[in-house]
Amino acid sequence: MNRVHARVRLGATLLAMAAIVAFPLTDSAFYVELLAKVLILAIFAMSLNVLVGFTGLVSFGHAAYFGIGAYAAVLLAPKYDPANLWLVLPGSVIAAGIAAFVIGLFVLRTRGVYFIMVTLAFAQMVYYIFHDGAFSGGSDGSYLNFKPSAAVGAFVPFDLTVPRHLCWFVAAMTILTYVALARLVRSPFGRILAGIRSNEQRMRALGFATFRYKLAAFTVAGAIGGLAGFLYAVLFGFVTPELFAWHQSGNVLLTVILGGVGSLAGSVAGAFAFVAMEEVFSGWTRHWQLVMGGVIVVVVLFLPGGLAGVPARIRRGFGAERG
Amino acid sequence: MAETLLVAERLTRSFGGLFANRDVSITLARGEVHALLGPNGAGKSTFINLLSGDLAPSGGRITLRGLDITALPQHRRSQLGIGRSYQRTNIFPAFTVFENCRLAAQSRQPRAWHWFADARQDAPVRARAEAALARAGLAERANAVSATLSHGEQRQLEIAMVLATSAEVLLLDEPLAGMGADESARMVELVKRLRPDHAILLVEHDMDAVFEVADRITVMVEGSVLESGSPQQIRASTAVRDAYLGEPV
């Protein structure tokens, strides 16, 4: 029974990946952009899952690192030329990681509810810095004048100005993130994070210096969040301080929960679900946030396992055996 | 002469104006089981917390093999060889029994910056976990989810986890709590088996077990040491009997 289940999961995953890769071959620019947007949210959600799902740290300020990655794409780019993708992408990721490291030094001194509140507060602080500061273009935001160039010397492997190429690049980043984090969760570091999530106090009693591991997780999560932000800036070509707003932090947290806390595949599924809901609801009414809010309340009250819990629920519902 | 491992000198801990521990001193030596007795509220849990680092003392000193560890945080003390089991079972309920011990064993070689290796492949860590489980008598239950264990088995797991950290000083906080007669007997045998290699502090209410296994006994009342000595001495002491108000000794 377990074998079959695992095969079904693998088959579904490969099918989904094939669909994602094939999809951009259709010519619709709108949907290709939409797919890229979904995948960017998936990366963002997976990065938050490192904190919430792997380590048990509920951060309500994760938008800060998304925004820093996005702004870095603009601020690190030269004014009149396309940036070098292979420089500016790592640069943005590192910038976001450094910000996460510094902020982590402060916020990880707290636990539980305090932690939620201070992560929110620090994200607000970053919002203000970018909103009030002149360097960032203030509340109007800033444009990315050119999409970064993927050229390595004379060789140009792909062109990000072509929507299909951009979408495939984002898809590749998504798969890379997924694979890397899937290994991370099984690694010794990942097991330490799982222990911290389960019983941090006992981890300390067993001799683990838990602070440094939480800080490392926080930094990694921030860096990958910055990757998502960078891709966002490249996709849309425009960044505003609203990227730091707590609506972003709330939405990505919702995505993680929709997909199931701790499940990487769930985060990807959650991203699809969230964007789908956003598109559908905003098609119905200008006040689509009302519907979204209602969905959130319902999901929290009635669907605690998120989408990742749905297969188990279906199996239980049909009276199937476990496993 | 037994090797002295842990010395606590005049440990004091106050909460506001209330002294939970006042000038409590104890010496733990390898090959010795030192039992800590006292009525409820005597400050035994506080004392173990002070030794393990769960609580910081308001006064006094703790040395481990001569090294002053009073200011060291809990995880550093564990790395130096102090292990502690908890009165209220404090495991990782969602993990299997084996994973509980494996994680405990991993603490000695965290390899935390290996992000692409598979933790389960680490052979030395696995070996230490298996050995600890075997010593604690839990080898057959290795694959059970620890939340599904019986109460007695969970108490054994508590001990197994401490053993997996290769601790030399064992602080056992009521390991027999809530156990039936058979399980208690097995736990007592385990403590006896562990005695030659470790310095053991045993906080317990089960008097039969204590007198069967203890080499030295310290009795605490209201935060202070009432009397300390050999089991015979304690058994004969009127002060101790009064403190327990007729409890069979």
Place this chain on the structure above:
Amino acid sequence: MDLPTFLIQLLNAVQYGLLLFLVASGLTLIFGIMGVINLAHGAFYMVGAYLAFALTGATGNLLVAILLGIPLAFALGALLEWLLFRHLYRRDHLDQVLLTYGLILIAEEIRSLAFGDDVHGVDVPALFAASIPLTDMLSYPVYRLVISAACIVLAIGLFVLIRHTRLGMVIRAGSHDRDMVQALGIDIGRTYRFVFALGVALAAFAGMLAAPVSSVFPGMGNQVLIVSFVIVVIGGIGSISGALIASLVIGFADTFGKVLVPDFAGLAVYFVMAAVLLWRPEGIFRRG
């Protein structure tokens, strides 16, 4: 800075801090007693302001509006507790955060549907419309003093409630050990409902008081909420006295920050928080 200007800023700082205290005290009570983190608490402040706008429009006088608005807010709080929040007591923080975030979205859209997205003004009641002259050119509005006075009265009332009534005893006990209070047979459900409704009413009252001074606009609740969180972090969860001290500190930091460093005025609050985090992460007045 000359003396009259300094005096004005001082009074402003105290007034702002006291208003924040009303909001933050509700937040810290609700978290301290019931263990629920409520992101929608700022929405109650907003509800108060919009209630003031609507009721003053209907009755012509802010004071009447407040007298009507407080019981309404209290009833709303009791209803919300019964309908939604009491299901959150046993859920983990993640669920609480998310559900209350959903509530914010709902509240914002309802506000948009009912009142639109414009900024609205509320008139200061005629009784307090005067100003006290300080110099030839500077004077201080009486209404702002009234705000501070009202907050002080409420703060005293809160302290009396917590320290000298049986209900206050239950609240203090519940904040230390919820399960024990329940085991003692005290009807904790009704106490929780009361505490929650009180918290909502306090926040709404603050919004009503502030309406003439800060105007009534979308998003007004969010800023107050985040500052309230900072206050609760600094003051320690569950501590009313901590919330009071922290509110005043933040009031001063924010007001004088805006005057002395106008470019990055909004950051003063966060610097204070960062400093406290380095020094005493559990809050200055941590419980126990």
